[in-house]
Amino acid sequence: MAETSDPRPDGSGVSPSFLRDARGLQRKLVEEYYARLGSPDRSRPVAYMLVGGNLAEIVRSFGYEVVFPEIVALNCAIKHQSLDNILHAESMGYGLDVCGYVKNDLGLQDRDGRTSFGQIPRPDLLVCSFSGCYVYVKWWEALAESYGVPLFMFDVPYMREEHPRKEDIDYLVSQLWDLIHLLEKRTGRAFDMDALKGMLVESRRAEDGWVDFLRAGRLRPSPIEAYFESIFYMFPINVLRGTREAADFYGVVNEEVRARVRDRTYPLPEEKVRVLVEGVPPYTNYRTFWDFFRKWGAVSVVATYPKVGGLFDRGFRHDPARPFESIAEYSLGAYVNQSWPLRRKIIADYVREYRADAAIIHGIKSCRSFTAGQGDLRDWLNRDQGLPTLYIESDHEDPRYFAPAQIKNRMDAFFESLEQRRAVGAAGGPATA
Amino acid sequence: MITAGVDLGAGAIKGVLLEDGRRILAAASAPARGNPVGVAHQLLEELGEAANIGPGDVEYLCSTGFGRYALPERHLQISDFTSSARGALFLFPRTRLVVDVGTQASRTMSTSETGKVLKFKMNEKCAAGAGRFVERCSKYLQVPLEEIGPKALAAEHPKLISSVCAVLAETEIINNVAEGVPLPDILMGVFLSLSQRAYSLMRYVGIQPEITLVGGLVRNVGMVKALRETVGLPVNVAPEAFYAAAIGSAVLGHSRLVKLRESSVATAGT
Amino acid sequence: MADLLAIQDPPPERADAVEGDRVELAADFREFGDAHSIEEILRLAREVLGDPTFPTARAWRKAGGRAVGCFPVYTPQEIVHSFGLLPVALSGGGENLEISRADAALGSFLCSISKSTLEAALTGLLEPFDAYLFPYICDVSRNLEGIFSRVLPSRPSHMLHLPQNFTSPSAIPFLVAEYRSLIAKLERLTDRPFSPEQLGRSIELFNEQRALVARLAALQRDAPGKIGLVEYYLLRRLGGLLPREVHIPLLRRALAEIERRERKNKDAIPILLVGPFCEQPTLDLLQLIEDVGCYVVGDELQMLHHWCPSIVPGPDPLESLATAYLRTPVDIGVRLTPTTKGAAIQARLDAARAQGVVFLTAKFCEPALEDVVLYRRALEHRRVPYLHMEFEEKSTTYEQARLQLETFVESILFD
Amino acid sequence: MSEIVAGVDIGSTTAKCVVLGEDARVLGKSLNAVGVDIVRDAERALDAALAEAQIPRSEVAFITGTGYGRYKVYFGQLVVTEISCHARGASFLFPGTRLVVDIGGQDTKAIRINDAGEVVDFAMNDKCAAGTGRFLDVCANALGYEVGQIGPLSLQARHAVKVTSTCTVFAESEVTSYVSRGKDPKDILAGLHASIVNRTLSLMQRVGVEPEVTFTGGVSQNAGMVHALQHRLGRPVNVSPLSQYLGALGAALHGRERVRGGAG
Ligand SMILES: Nc1ncnc2c1ncn2[C@@H]1O[C@H](COP(=O)(O)OP(=O)(O)O)[C@@H](O)[C@H]1O
Ligand SMILES: Nc1ncnc2c1ncn2[C@@H]1O[C@H](COP(=O)(O)OP(=O)(O)O)[C@@H](O)[C@H]1O
Ligand code: SF4
Ligand code: SF4
Numbered sequence A: 001m002a003e004t005s006d007p008r009p010d011g012s013g014v015s016p017s018f019l020r021d022a023r024g025l026q027r028k029l030v031e032e033y034y035a036r037l038g039s040p041d042r043s044r045p046v047a048y049m050l051v052g053g054n055l056a057e058i059v060r061s062f063g064y065e066v067v068f069p070e071i072v073a074l075n076c077a078i079k080h081q082s083l084d085n086i087l088h089a090e091s092m093g094y095g096l097d098v099c100g101y102v103k104n105d106l107g108l109q110d111r112d113g114r115t116s117f118g119q120i121p122r123p124d125l126l127v128c129s130f131s132g133c134y135v136y137v138k139w140w141e142a143l144a145e146s147y148g149v150p151l152f153m154f155d156v157p158y159m160r161e162e163h164p165r166k167e168d169i170d171y172l173v174s175q176l177w178d179l180i181h182l183l184e185k186r187t188g189r190a191f192d193m194d195a196l197k198g199m200l201v202e203s204r205r206a207e208d209g210w211v212d213f214l215r216a217g218r219l220r221p222s223p224i225e226a227y228f229e230s231i232f233y234m235f236p237i238n239v240l241r242g243t244r245e246a247a248d249f250y251g252v253v254n255e256e257v258r259a260r261v262r263d264r265t266y267p268l269p270e271e272k273v274r275v276l277v278e279g280v281p282p283y284t285n286y287r288t289f290w291d292f293f294r295k296w297g298a299v300s301v302v303a304t305y306p307k308v309g310g311l312f313d314r315g316f317r318h319d320p321a322r323p324f325e326s327i328a329e330y331s332l333g334a335y336v337n338q339s340w341p342l343r344r345k346i347i348a349d350y351v352r353e354y355r356a357d358a359a360i361i362h363g364i365k366s367c368r369s370f371t372a373g374q375g376d377l378r379d380w381l382n383r384d385q386g387l388p389t390l391y392i393e394s395d396h397e398d399p400r401y402f403a404p405a406q407i408k409n410r411m412d413a414f415f416e417s418l419e420q421r422r423a424v425g426a427a428g429g430p431a432t433a
Numbered sequence B: 001m002i003t004a005g006v007d008l009g010a011g012a013i014k015g016v017l018l019e020d021g022r023r024i025l026a027a028a029s030a031p032a033r034g035n036p037v038g039v040a041h042q043l044l045e046e047l048g049e050a051a052n053i054g055p056g057d058v059e060y061l062c063s064t065g066f067g068r069y070a071l072p073e074r075h076l077q078i079s080d081f082t083s084s085a086r087g088a089l090f091l092f093p094r095t096r097l098v099v100d101v102g103t104q105a106s107r108t109m110s111t112s113e114t115g116k117v118l119k120f121k122m123n124e125k126c127a128a129g130a131g132r133f134v135e136r137c138s139k140y141l142q143v144p145l146e147e148i149g150p151k152a153l154a155a156e157h158p159k160l161i162s163s164v165c166a167v168l169a170e171t172e173i174i175n176n177v178a179e180g181v182p183l184p185d186i187l188m189g190v191f192l193s194l195s196q197r198a199y200s201l202m203r204y205v206g207i208q209p210e211i212t213l214v215g216g217l218v219r220n221v222g223m224v225k226a227l228r229e230t231v232g233l234p235v236n237v238a239p240e241a242f243y244a245a246a247i248g249s250a251v252l253g254h255s256r257l258v259k260l261r262e263s264s265v266a267t268a269g270t
Numbered sequence C: 001m002a003d004l005l006a007i008q009d010p011p012p013e014r015a016d017a018v019e020g021d022r023v024e025l026a027a028d029f030r031e032f033g034d035a036h037s038i039e040e041i042l043r044l045a046r047e048v049l050g051d052p053t054f055p056t057a058r059a060w061r062k063a064g065g066r067a068v069g070c071f072p073v074y075t076p077q078e079i080v081h082s083f084g085l086l087p088v089a090l091s092g093g094g095e096n097l098e099i100s101r102a103d104a105a106l107g108s109f110l111c112s113i114s115k116s117t118l119e120a121a122l123t124g125l126l127e128p129f130d131a132y133l134f135p136y137i138c139d140v141s142r143n144l145e146g147i148f149s150r151v152l153p154s155r156p157s158h159m160l161h162l163p164q165n166f167t168s169p170s171a172i173p174f175l176v177a178e179y180r181s182l183i184a185k186l187e188r189l190t191d192r193p194f195s196p197e198q199l200g201r202s203i204e205l206f207n208e209q210r211a212l213v214a215r216l217a218a219l220q221r222d223a224p225g226k227i228g229l230v231e232y233y234l235l236r237r238l239g240g241l242l243p244r245e246v247h248i249p250l251l252r253r254a255l256a257e258i259e260r261r262e263r264k265n266k267d268a269i270p271i272l273l274v275g276p277f278c279e280q281p282t283l284d285l286l287q288l289i290e291d292v293g294c295y296v297v298g299d300e301l302q303m304l305h306h307w308c309p310s311i312v313p314g315p316d317p318l319e320s321l322a323t324a325y326l327r328t329p330v331d332i333g334v335r336l337t338p339t340t341k342g343a344a345i346q347a348r349l350d351a352a353r354a355q356g357v358v359f360l361t362a363k364f365c366e367p368a369l370e371d372v373v374l375y376r377r378a379l380e381h382r383r384v385p386y387l388h389m390e391f392e393e394k395s396t397t398y399e400q401a402r403l404q405l406e407t408f409v410e411s412i413l414f415d
Numbered sequence D: 001m002s003e004i005v006a007g008v009d010i011g012s013t014t015a016k017c018v019v020l021g022e023d024a025r026v027l028g029k030s031l032n033a034v035g036v037d038i039v040r041d042a043e044r045a046l047d048a049a050l051a052e053a054q055i056p057r058s059e060v061a062f063i064t065g066t067g068y069g070r071y072k073v074y075f076g077q078l079v080v081t082e083i084s085c086h087a088r089g090a091s092f093l094f095p096g097t098r099l100v101v102d103i104g105g106q107d108t109k110a111i112r113i114n115d116a117g118e119v120v121d122f123a124m125n126d127k128c129a130a131g132t133g134r135f136l137d138v139c140a141n142a143l144g145y146e147v148g149q150i151g152p153l154s155l156q157a158r159h160a161v162k163v164t165s166t167c168t169v170f171a172e173s174e175v176t177s178y179v180s181r182g183k184d185p186k187d188i189l190a191g192l193h194a195s196i197v198n199r200t201l202s203l204m205q206r207v208g209v210e211p212e213v214t215f216t217g218g219v220s221q222n223a224g225m226v227h228a229l230q231h232r233l234g235r236p237v238n239v240s241p242l243s244q245y246l247g248a249l250g251a252a253l254h255g256r257e258r259v260r261g262g263a264g
């Protein structure tokens, strides 16, 4: 129960005090990246790629600049530019129910790629990693038609068993070679295995650092915000993987995390509830959303969303000793490429490993890949796992679907009921230690 | 040659008498409450009186609108899109894009120079983009429908509505009132939101040089202003555009009648 | 009728099944076996369709047979059939199924077929099936299978990954491996080994059915006056519900009767109906399309049993199947188009001599929605009239649909 | 210190207030429509209930605000969501309650509670305004009835029509189209009620249908809805003339706990 009225009814941006240097460095990396994309003397060809199961290292080893329209879309949403793009896409004929990322991107492309944070260049090549979302196929198909550039389809089998079959890996590796031939033909350059291996070394270093960061959520209290903070720190692992900057970045982050533990600066003054968060964030209003957590002393200690680029914390690593096999294995490991039984298992493990007291599922109206079945997940968590779980819904890109009053009401009620039950537990005996 | 057009709309029933496909003799409307067919009959009677003609003088009756099949004595029924487009063209012959905002739906259609509908689109998903929404606002905000438009003109910082749902949008408006947003800003916000929705339909069918607004909302100066602002182009409006669908169906009725006559003359001649 | 069913090897527990069951099974299907006139066939079809409890699968099961529910579109039912199992199309709950539980599990912004299929699972209506087969045609069908594995843990369900890379030579061995995973489950289910010879025979049988369905479609295209859209649809729809051995002769009889009909074509606009490849529109909506003055001369209705024109037999039937999917599938929204959408739709317009396109897409069906935009652009460029409408498998009012369809027709007819 | 407490529930449609005496007896209550000035509506709700109770404001020890407008109850000392309040209120009136179904003006909630009246799990309609009191209001209006009339009328239906529109606004046109097809308004109403119950059931299943169900919120005053819900569940549900006030009552009870907790 909340005493007195809410100090920040609109939840307008309060800068979390615990974010320090790493956040500044992350900003710098983002700015530099977009500046590079937008620079008029850019000589490198551009490949568009999807985050899940992407082949950034291979493509980069041929000198390509890589653009991730999903990331551009979420940046647009954070900067309140997505609605214009979405409306534009709707006037092109994209229906209300089409994924917001797709609409943002296609709307933006049709408006010449201008954003407040930089000019998004047109693609010379489209690499579609069909890993975890069918919409990827449709999206890249649309881009291929409007730009008339080649589309390479990297078909990644959906994970229904914990371990891939030999045929899966063979299929993936054979496709990787097809891609290499295509890249050789397009750039006139020969494939350079050493360059690739060199990048995989950096990728691996970044992945190790990223996993260290994520695992800090196991501490109690957690020195990190595994959902809202990770949103920032995902950028290097997803966009700059394979570069030295990305790998170094996590060194800085983890240094800061250690300092936080030392100085006892935590995401919140008091960690009252440890939350697992599942689902894509409402980027258009993520500050407001965050405030709804903070008001109740709720810290997310683990989240599934930061794993869309790869389940590194479950063991996948790029490996210069087995370049192709490891890339193949990696591409299978996008979070949404796991079947529901596997997803449930991952979540159950997280709850245990991170000692979560509750789960919040944020469903995205226009993303079926992530969302379809989250109701069942809620039911499973609540009933089979005995974990109090709240389901709320809005959109990642479309601010029209974020109803603050409704969401707040639900979150208030949820945390209120947790508090209430805990209070009773305390009266009846010792509460959680 | 007198033809009648009757538009049995969801909110209002409109009727028009047309002479020789060129001159409007009379036009009238009545709310579509209770028995729409009864209302239409009554309306036709009134029109006859106003135009000073007898019941037998109407040679062809063409219906349109939501209830177009309900009128038993119709000679022909035409869908709303086709009739509104034709009506808009009758009023503004160079119209190439028609925006029709009625009670339950907004529609747009692009037309050829002869009034043939080329492309069209209506708001299917949500009802927040049409006149019924304005009616509800009028009720909630306790501003009579006729005054909503003029009041909105005084807006300085219109407050747009973000909710796509008509019902939830109401709550949003109420919140705005509670937060002290001035009434004109709220009202203009409503019209701008409606216009934006209409604009996205318009862009779907393709923006054309000459645009005409028809349907109930032409009576609303706030809507007209908002639409012009949103589109950034001139938009034709005329008081008669309220009756566009009825006019259009009378016009189509007329050409149909002419065709029938011609063919019967032709057969008689041979 | 009884001898038709004898083609199926008796499943293991049939051994001790009482004779009465067999008689009853025969009795249930005899109606179809005996139904000679179109009217009778259609009446039965409507009855089967109006009943959300899968009467044909129930009848089959009652007699000791086993059935597998197959979600659209590209499901290799031949494999299911080769195990002596009855593959039955899961085409949604139709108009008669109330959705109350599936919303909660699945989510709200989803197509109706996914919800009604889950609702059926949650309310026991899928009881007649021993297993369920889902193809990865979209994220919804894929996730649906994942929920099945929780809500129906005692019945195996399988999700088949359909490759989207149509050029890689390794796609064929990969898809064969996919089939093998399915086969492993079916072997466990039926307790009998996979037989390539039997699969070869099943493929032949399905090809026969495909050829007949193609004949029906050709009739619909070339002499639309002879066959009503609803008639056409029902005949096809039965193909996914009845044992193939029953459907084939039935379709033959129906074709013969239709071909004999002396009906002239009306002055209607020949159109392609694009979009309803998965969720199915109501019969009333189909009727409406015809009523307003359109002939549907090309369509994507009820794809389940003709996801490819024909499977070319080869030494390895699994490879034949894989090749058919990868190289010659019917091109719909849940597959990467090899050329451009413009070229694809133009080819179809030409083949059917259609004058316009009606996009009828299931509400919330994202693959279809995204395709429409590309098609639209191509059609506008070619000045082909089109209309886009959304539908749900359940609806009671058609005012909006009628309005739009009429306008579409008027826009072509009037000048 | 007095133990007189008040709960003020500012909903999307109505403002309700309940004043509880020392023995947790309802001394006064009020119900008003909410307009554009929520702060004033809250004041008015309290004043009206106090007037009925014949108690001056100074004697009220504690005021709790709840409902969508709870943050506008500036004169209160505590805010609690209406979910906790309906739970508490329902469990107070019907101690065996394990599932509360609250259908208000703008949302529908299913709340699973424990024997202490605490919320264990809840679900709310997440899809627009469909299936709520507003839905019935709009449809009643379209048929030309007052909202109070439609429940009883629906009970006289013979062949309920099927209402499929999932949207409140389009349900209105569905209703109009049934009218123009000459359907009996009673049958249409029965169809509308059935369709809401169906949606409500889906929410209830989300949290788990428990044996003892209490129906609260304004729509529980609608006999047609009560009937339809009981029919679908196949057993009776608790309703009370107070059920529209349960949010306010629950809020008052929460306040009472505070007062007593502080005293004890
Ligand atoms: N005098 C008026 N001032 C402002 N708006 C009006 C006025 N008269 C009608 N309207 C608007 O027009 C709408 C009715 O439009 P109309 O085209 O007649 O609809 P339909 O044909 O669907 O019945 C009403 O919902 C109302 O919002
Ligand atoms: N006597 C009644 N008969 C039928 N329905 C009623 C009655 N009184 C109120 N309602 C319904 O209750 C709804 C308001 O419920 P309420 O719980 O007060 O809503 P909220 O708390 O959201 O303001 C109205 O929309 C109306 O449909
Ligand atoms: S996973 Fe979801 S958000 Fe991402 S592209 Fe697919 S549908 Fe869109
Ligand atoms: S959001 Fe509102 S207008 Fe939209 S479908 Fe729902 S009730 Fe209808």
Ligand code: SF4
Pocket: C111, C112, C113, C114, C137, C138, C139, C140, C141, C278, C279, C334, C362, C364, C365, C366, C367, C368
């Ligand atoms: S209707 Fe569309 S979205 Fe739904 S399961 Fe079928 S293909 Fe997928």
